[in-house]
Amino acid sequence: MSHIRVAPELHLILDPTTGVIAEEKDDVVEYSLDAVKTQLDELDLIVTDMMNQLEPNAKLLNMFPGREKASYNAGIVTNAFYGAVIGFIVTFLLLIMKKLGGI
Numbered sequence: 001m002s003h004i005r006v007a008p009e010l011h012l013i014l015d016p017t018t019g020v021i022a023e024e025k026d027d028v029v030e031y032s033l034d035a036v037k038t039q040l041d042e043l044d045l046i047v048t049d050m051m052n053q054l055e056p057n058a059k060l061l062n063m064f065p066g067r068e069k070a071s072y073n074a075g076i077v078t079n080a081f082y083g084a085v086i087g088f089i090v091t092f093l094l095l096i097m098k099k100l101g102g103i
Contacts, residue, residue, distance in 0.1 A: 002032065 004014040011024040045061060052058035056072035063070070 002034065 002016065004016060005024075006012040006014050006021055012021055013024045014021050049061035052060055053071075056075060057069055059068045
């Protein structure tokens with residue numbers, strides 16, 4: 001919680017978020033949460049990035065510009081490769097069964 005000392009000799013402080021001028025008291029403990037807010041903002045970016053990993057067209061946090069559909073295209077190529085391999089295996093097994101007279 002940051003504040004501005006308006007008149008240090010009168011112990012007056014200004015809260016910039018609300019615009020209120022108040023008296024500074026010694027019995028009040030103040031703790032700055034700016035560092036915690038910075039860490040929470042960083043964690044929020046990471047959580048958003050993890051959620052974007054579930055969608056193939058979403059832009060990821062450390063992705064280079066213009067590569068928004070990289071996961072989508074990689075999925076298409078991978079599925080086409082696996083489909084071709086499985087197709088070749090099935091065709092090979094059918095040819096072996098035909099040659100042995102099973103079909």
